[in-house]
Amino acid sequence: MTGKGGCVKHELRILALAALCSLVPLAARAAPTAADIAAGRKIAFTKTLGNCIACHVIPGGAQPGNIGPNLTHIRVLVPHRKDAYAIIFDEPARKPQTPMPPFGRNHILTPAQIRQVIAFLYSHK
Amino acid sequence: MNGSISASRRAVLSAGAAGALSALIARAAEAAAPAAADAKLYPTAAFGAKTEVAALKLLFGKAPKASSKIDLGVPEIAENGAVVPVTMASGLPNVTAMALLSLENPYTLACAYRLAPGTLAHMSSRLKLAKTTKVVAVVESNGALYRTSRMVKVTLGGCG
Amino acid sequence: MANPILVRAQTAHGVTTVACLVKHPMDSGFVKKAGKLIPPHYIEVIEFTHNGKTVLTGFWGPAVSRNPFFSFAFKGGKKGDTVGIAWVDNKGERAAVSAKIA
Amino acid sequence: MRRWLLLLLALAAPVAAAAAPNPAADRAAFQGWFRHLFPQLPLAKYVDGPYNFSASERAQWQQIMELPPYGFAVDHGKALFDARFPDGAGYASCFPHGGIGIAQDYPQFDPKTGRVVTLPIAINRCRVAHGLPKLKLTTGDLADIDAYMVRTSRGHKIDVVVPDTKPALAAYEAGKEYFYSRRGQLNFSCASCHLQYPGHRVRGDTLAPALGITASFPIYRSKWGNMGTLVRRFIGCNKNIRSAPDKPDSLAYRDLEYFLTAMSNGLPIAGPGARP
Numbered sequence: 001m002t003g004k005g006g007c008v009k010h011e012l013r014i015l016a017l018a019a020l021c022s023l024v025p026l027a028a029r030a031a032p033t034a035a036d037i038a039a040g041r042k043i044a045f046t047k048t049l050g051n052c053i054a055c056h057v058i059p060g061g062a063q064p065g066n067i068g069p070n071l072t073h074i075r076v077l078v079p080h081r082k083d084a085y086a087i088i089f090d091e092p093a094r095k096p097q098t099p100m101p102p103f104g105r106n107h108i109l110t111p112a113q114i115r116q117v118i119a120f121l122y123s124h125k
Numbered sequence: 126m127n128g129s130i131s132a133s134r135r136a137v138l139s140a141g142a143a144g145a146l147s148a149l150i151a152r153a154a155e156a157a158a159p160a161a162a163d164a165k166l167y168p169t170a171a172f173g174a175k176t177e178v179a180a181l182k183l184l185f186g187k188a189p190k191a192s193s194k195i196d197l198g199v200p201e202i203a204e205n206g207a208v209v210p211v212t213m214a215s216g217l218p219n220v221t222a223m224a225l226l227s228l229e230n231p232y233t234l235a236c237a238y239r240l241a242p243g244t245l246a247h248m249s250s251r252l253k254l255a256k257t258t259k260v261v262a263v264v265e266s267n268g269a270l271y272r273t274s275r276m277v278k279v280t281l282g283g284c285g
Numbered sequence: 286m287a288n289p290i291l292v293r294a295q296t297a298h299g300v301t302t303v304a305c306l307v308k309h310p311m312d313s314g315f316v317k318k319a320g321k322l323i324p325p326h327y328i329e330v331i332e333f334t335h336n337g338k339t340v341l342t343g344f345w346g347p348a349v350s351r352n353p354f355f356s357f358a359f360k361g362g363k364k365g366d367t368v369g370i371a372w373v374d375n376k377g378e379r380a381a382v383s384a385k386i387a
Numbered sequence: 388m389r390r391w392l393l394l395l396l397a398l399a400a401p402v403a404a405a406a407a408p409n410p411a412a413d414r415a416a417f418q419g420w421f422r423h424l425f426p427q428l429p430l431a432k433y434v435d436g437p438y439n440f441s442a443s444e445r446a447q448w449q450q451i452m453e454l455p456p457y458g459f460a461v462d463h464g465k466a467l468f469d470a471r472f473p474d475g476a477g478y479a480s481c482f483p484h485g486g487i488g489i490a491q492d493y494p495q496f497d498p499k500t501g502r503v504v505t506l507p508i509a510i511n512r513c514r515v516a517h518g519l520p521k522l523k524l525t526t527g528d529l530a531d532i533d534a535y536m537v538r539t540s541r542g543h544k545i546d547v548v549v550p551d552t553k554p555a556l557a558a559y560e561a562g563k564e565y566f567y568s569r570r571g572q573l574n575f576s577c578a579s580c581h582l583q584y585p586g587h588r589v590r591g592d593t594l595a596p597a598l599g600i601t602a603s604f605p606i607y608r609s610k611w612g613n614m615g616t617l618v619r620r621f622i623g624c625n626k627n628i629r630s631a632p633d634k635p636d637s638l639a640y641r642d643l644e645y646f647l648t649a650m651s652n653g654l655p656i657a658g659p660g661a662r663p
Contacts, residue, residue, distance in 0.1 A: 047282070047283075047284075051283075051590075053590060054283040054284065054589050054590045055589065062278075062281060063202070063278070063280065063281045063588075063590055063591040064588075064590065065283055065587065065588045065589045065590045066587050066588050067584050067587045067588075067589065092569075092574060097583075099575065099579045099580070099583060099584065101572070101573040101574050101575070102574055106572045106573070106574060107572070108572055108573070161332070161371050161373075161379070161381065162330040162331055162332040162342075162371045162372050162373040162379065162381075163330060163332070163373070164329060164330055164373045164377065166330055166342065166344070167329040167330050167344055168344055172344070172346045200443055200446070200447050201443060202443060202591065203447070204443075204444045204447050204448075204591075204663040205609040205610060205663035207350060207351070207609050207610065207612070208350045208351075208451065208456075208609040208663075209350075209447075210447050210450040210451060212450075227348055230348050231313075231315060232346055232347065232348065234346055234348075235345075235346055235348035235349065236343060236344060236345045236346060236348070236349055237343070237344045238341055238342065238343050238344070238357075239341070239342040239344075240340075240341055241338070241339055241340045241341065241359075243340070243359050243360040243361060244340045244341050244357065244358075244359040244360075245300065245357070245358045245359060245360065247357065247358055248355065248356065248357040248358075249354075249355070249356045249357075249450070250349065250350075250353065250354065250355045250356075251349070251350040251353065251354050251451070252348050252349060252350060253311075253313065253347075253348050253349070253350050253351075254348075255315075280590075280591030280592070280663070281590050281591045282590065282591060282592055283588070283589030283590030283591060283592040284589055284590075284592065284627040284628070289459060289462065291454055291458050291459070291462075293454060304453060304454050305454070306454040306456070306458055306459070308459050310612075351612045352456055352459070352612070354451070354453070354454055354456075356453070356454075
C-alpha cells in the first residue's frame with residue numbers, strides 16, 4: 001500500500017501526455033454553472049451513475065475508496081480539463097492495465113455527464 | 126467481578142474460534158423446553174416511539190442522566206449495517222434493566238432487558254442500523270436511569 | 286427444528302455465560318421484495334431461565350438483526366444445570382430450547 | 388510498477404506465448420505476487436480474505452464468529468447429508484471417505500465427461516445417480532450440504548489436481564483466461580480487483596485477495612442473510628461489473644473455479660465462512 005505515490009504521479013504524467021495527443025472534441029464551451037457542478041457531484045457520488053467515490057478521494061465524499069489517485073488536487077494532477085475528459089472517457093485506451101472503467105466509450109456516462117463531473121471536480125480550489 | 130467476566134468471556138471466545146461446533150452446543154426438542162415467553166410483557170408503545178425521550182419515558186417513566194460507568198462497545202465503522210455487533214456493560218450497582226436505542230432508525234428503541242438479581246450488566250447482541258447513527262445504551266441502577274452514546278458509521282458499499 | 290436455537294452455556298469462576306443464535310427472519314417491515322414490503326415478523330419477548338428460574342427477559346424490536354445472536358452472563362450455575370431459552374414473536378409463533386451448562 | 392506489469396503479462400497472457408500450460412509455474416507466480424504485495428502475511432492467513440486488512444473489521448468478524456451465523460446451515464446440511472435416498476443410499480456412497488473431509492480435493496476434472504466438477508456439482512451428480520432431481524447450485528439445501536462437507540474438511544490443505552492431459556489443461560487455461568479477461572460495462576476482470584488491488588477499498592468495501600478466496604466458501608453473507616456458494620458470488624460479481632452472468636453450472640464458472648482454487652493449493656480450507 002505504501003510507496004505507490006510515485007507510481008501514481010508517473011502514470012498521471014503519462015496520461016497527461018497521452019491526452020494531449022487525443023482527438024477528443026472540445027469546442028469552446030460556456031463556463032460551468034452551479035447547476036452543472038451540483039449535477040456532477042451527484043454523478044460522482046452515486047453508485048448507479050459515475051460512482052467516482054468508489055475509487056477516489058473527493059472532497060465532500062464519505063468513505064472514499066483508495067484505488068485511484070486522490071482527486072482533491074486534480075488541478076495540479078491534470079491541469080487541463082480536456083485531459084480529464086479523455087481519462088474519464090476511455091482511460092484503458094491509453095493505459096491498458098488501468099482499472100478505470102471507460103465511462104464514455106462504454107456509455108456509462110454521456111459526454112454531457114462527463115463534463116458535469118469535470119465541472120464538479122475542478123470546482124475544488 | 127469484572128475480572129471474572131472477562132475471564133469467562135475469553136474462554137468462550139477461544140472455544141468458539143477453533144473448536145468443533147457440536148461439542149459445546151446442546152440442543153433439545155421444543156417439547157422439553159422449561160420456559161415460555163410471555164407476549165403480554167412486551168412494551169409495545171415504547172417500541173413504537175420515534176424519539177429517545179419518548180421511548181425512555183414509555184419504557185421507564187423517567188429520563189436518564191449521562192454516565193461514564195457504561196461501556197458501550199460499537200465499531201466506529203460497521204462493516205455491514207444489517208449486522209452490527211454491540212456490547213454493553215456497566216459497573217453501576219444493582220442494575221435492573223438495560224436498553225439499546227438507535228436514533229436514526231425508524232423506531233428508536235432497539236432492545237431492552239430486565240435483569241434478575243445475580244444477572245450481570247454485561248451483554249452482547251447485533252443490531253440493524255439503517256444508516257450512520259448515534260447508538261445509546263441505557264442502564265437502570267438503584268432505580269435511577271443512566272445513559273451513554275456513541276456514533277456508528279455504516280459502511281457504504283462500493284460495488285454490490 | 287423449524288426454529289432452531291443454538292445455545293452455548295459455560296461456567297467459569299462462578300459466572301455462567303450464555304450465548305445463543307436464534308433462527309428467525311426478524312423482518313422489520315421496511316424491506317421490499319419484488320416491489321412489495323415484507324410484513325414485520327420479529328421476536329418480541331425472549332426469556333432466559335436457569336433451572337426454571339428467570340434470569341433475564343429480553344424485549345426485541347425490528348432493529349435486532351436477522352438470526353439474532355445474544356450473549357449475557359449470570360452469577361452461579363453449575364455444570365449440568367439447565368439453561369432454558371424461549372421466545373414469542375409478533376405473530377404468536379414460539380420456540381424454546383434447553384441446554385446443559387458445560 | 389515494472390515488476391507488476393511483468394507479472395501481469397506473465398500471468399495474463401495465454402496469448403503471449405505458445406508455451407504449454409503449466410499450472411505449477413502459474414501457481415508459483417500467483418502466490419509469489421501476493422508475497423511480494425504483503426511480505427508479512429503468511430500464506431495460510433489469506434483464507435481470512437478482507438479481514439487481513441482492517442483491525443476493526445477483523446474484530447467485528449471475530450465477534451460474529453463467536454457463534455457463527457452459518458451454524459444453522461451446517462446442522463441442516465448434516466441432516467440432509469445423513470438422510471437416506473429413496474433407494475436406500477446416501478450422499479456418503481457417492482464420495483471417497485464417505486464424503487467426510489474431502490472438500491480440499493475439489494474441483495476435479497472428470498475425464499469421462501471432459502468437464503470440471505465442483506463439489507456442489509458433485510453433490511448434484513450424486514442425486515441424479517440416485518434418481519433425485521438436481522438442487523439449485525447457488526443457495527438453499529445444496530449450499531447447506533456443501534457447508535457441512537466443507538466444515539468436515541476445515542484445515543485440510545487445498546489440493547486441486549490438474550492432470551497433464553489436453554482436455555484438463557484446456558479447462559484450466561479457459562478458467563485462467565476468464566480470470567484475466569475484462570468484461571462488463573465497467574470493463575473489469577476478476578484480476579482487476581482481486582489480484583491488482585487486494586486490501587484496497589472500493590468505497591467502504593475491502594477487496595479480498597484472489598489467493599485463498601475460494602477457501603472460505605460457501606459463505607454466510609450478512610448482505611444475503613443466508614448461505615451462498617462460490618458460483619452465487621461469481622454471479623454477484625458479474626452483476627456488479629454490469630456483465631451478464633453465466634449459468635450456475637456453466638463451463639465458464641466451472642473452469643474459473645478450477646483455476647482459482649488451483650492457485651490456492653497448499654492453503655487450508657477455512658469454510659464455511661462469514662462475510663459482510
